[in-house]
Amino acid sequence: MSKIFISPSRYVQGPGEMNHVGEYAKRYGNKALIIISRGGYKRSGEQIEASFADAKMDFVFDYFNGECCMTEIKRLEGVVREKQCDVIIGIGGGKIFDTAKAVAYYTDHPVIICPTIASTDAPCSALSVIYTDQGQFEDYLYLKANPNLVMMDTTIISKSPxxxxxxxxxxxxxxxxxxxxxxxxxxxxxxxxxxxxxxxxxxxxxxxxxxxxxxxxxxxxxxxxxxxxxxxxxxxxxxxxxxxxxxxxxxxxxxxxxxxxxxxxxxxxxxxxxxxxxxxxxxxxxxxxxxxxxxxxxxxxxxxxxxxxxxxxxxxxxxxxxxxxxxxxxxxxxxxxxxxxxxxxxxxxxxxxxxxxxxxxxxxxxx
Known part of the structure; x- marks a missing residue:
């Protein structure tokens, strides 16, 4: 059996990186689906929108429903197709990352992961942990590839709880x-x-x-x-x-x-x-x-x-x-x-x- 080492294509960490998310996204597609919580949008929405405006790239926000489950993944797959998005961005915490990665996997699109916290090792992996709608562990979803980009804005992360x-x-x-x-x-x-x-x-x-x-x-x-x-x-x-x-x-x-x-x-x-x-x-x-x-x-x-x-x-x-x-x-x-x-x-x-x-x-x- 062979030994195998895998990793994200690119990892970027530093202060103020969220100001460049639109610029990074433009390298991977023409229209982004941004999966984010309502609270996350209140905290960072204007900054993200300004970044996409500077990059002259289209985007759609969709609020995460709170659980990385197949119900939520299938719902967001529908949003991707309806809005004709071709790059998926997950901004927030671990269950958002895993959901974004799963949506990208099922729609065959690139994915960018932008943690606003440093609470798990989920961002870099080619893996989504799937839970039931009620929050119990259900299965591991092994993905074809690791994220195309993981971007860590340490200014934002250091202000998190x-x-x-x-x-x-x-x-x-x-x-x-x-x-x-x-x-x-x-x-x-x-x-x-x-x-x-x-x-x-x-x-x-x-x-x-x-x-x-x-x-x-x-x-x-x-x-x-x-x-x-x-x-x-x-x-x-x-x-x-x-x-x-x-x-x-x-x-x-x-x-x-x-x-x-x-x-x-x-x-x-x-x-x-x-x-x-x-x-x-x-x-x-x-x-x-x-x-x-x-x-x-x-x-x-x-x-x-x-x-x-x-x-x-x-x-x-x-x-x-x-x-x-x-x-x-x-x-x-x-x-x-x-x-x-x-x-x-x-x-x-x-x-x-x-x-x-x-x-x-x-x-x-x-x-």
Whole structure:
């Protein structure tokens, strides 16, 4: 089996980049469908319109309905055809990106991803995570190609709620550990091949960047400052984690996230917050040494990422609830089977309870 490495065609990051979105879009088509939330339009609509006016390019806005589900994707496919758009732009957060990528896939058009937050590694990938209309994980949609362009305006991102960037660090935290597991098991990655040295290097750089800059970046963002540490974390959350997870592989952490989506208790938690707890659970399943587990627990606690079931919103962690999570995480086609040992729902359930206990102990040290 060949080794495969994939990535977006172009990645642009810097302050004020949203002023150039029309110029970038003109390279790919004649009329853009811009998928954005109502709140996103209120914040950035005038800036985007001015950019398209400067580029002398036609565009259509359409408000995102809130869920990356087939109902929404099919609706937007109809808009593309009705308005005769030939380039898709997703502006906002992770579910908007995944929806824009899916719409571009089904209509065979180029896609530009413009995050206004750095909360997931979704922007760079050739993957859309599909949910039901009610918000439960349904399936992975593997796309023909990565986005044509990913554009990160760090001025906008640094003004977004700090919790979102911290959530992005929770998502990125899983990258190296899942890549390591896939390398050990010789698993197939999301790119359709085996792990490359380049992908492993990016996954490890992602982890090192988080450890060296994560706390500094959070403090700076809370002060309203966009510092070099913030710039590095935006890149780690988006580019390094995006390429790392896709070309080096997913394993336990994201599967446990998917399992947690079956509980309504967790629906107010962000993707990266659930992935962070999934990472702790994966490390427990792997029986890593105490120093490594303590390092990750300390990092999560300092950032405010959830390390207990209660912090995830699960007040009553009954065996029935946790087994439902474990069974969903062990679904036949989910990535937990990329772990370098056999994984059963019973193993996952016990690891979840143990991760929760370690998390409660770590929090008790703060009192």
């Amino acid at each position: 700090v919790r979102l960037t911290v959530s992005g660090m929770g998502d990125a935290l899983a990258t190296y550990f899942e890549a390591r597991a896939c390398q050990r098991s010789d698993a197939l990655t999301c790119a359709g091949g085996k792990v490359t040295q380049a992908a492993m290097a990016m996954a490890e750089l992602c982890f090192d960047t988080l450890m060296e800059n994560g706390i500094k970046a959070k403090i700076a963002l809370e002060a309203g400052a966009c510092t070099p540490a913030v710039e590095k974390i935006i890149e780690a959350n988006t580019l390094l984690s995006g390429i790392g997870f896709e070309s080096a592989g997913l394993a336990g952490a994201h599967a446990i996230h998917n399992g947690l989506t079956v509980l309504e208790d967790c629906h107010l938690m962000y993707h990266g917050e659930k992935v962070a707890f999934g990472t702790l659970t994966q490390l427990v399943m792997e029986d890593v040494d105490a120093d490594e587990l303590d390092e990750i627990l300390d990092f999560c606690v300092q950032l405010g990422l959830p390390v207990t079931l209660k912090q995830l919103g699960i007040e009553n962690a009954s065996p029935e609830k946790i087994m439902a999570v474990a069974k969903a995480a062990c679904a036949e086609n989910d990535t937990i089977h990329n772990m370098p040992f056999e994984v059963t729902p019973e193993l996952v359930k016990n690891a979840i309870y143990a991760a929760d206990a370690y998390g409660r102990q770590a929090l008790s040290f703060l009192k």
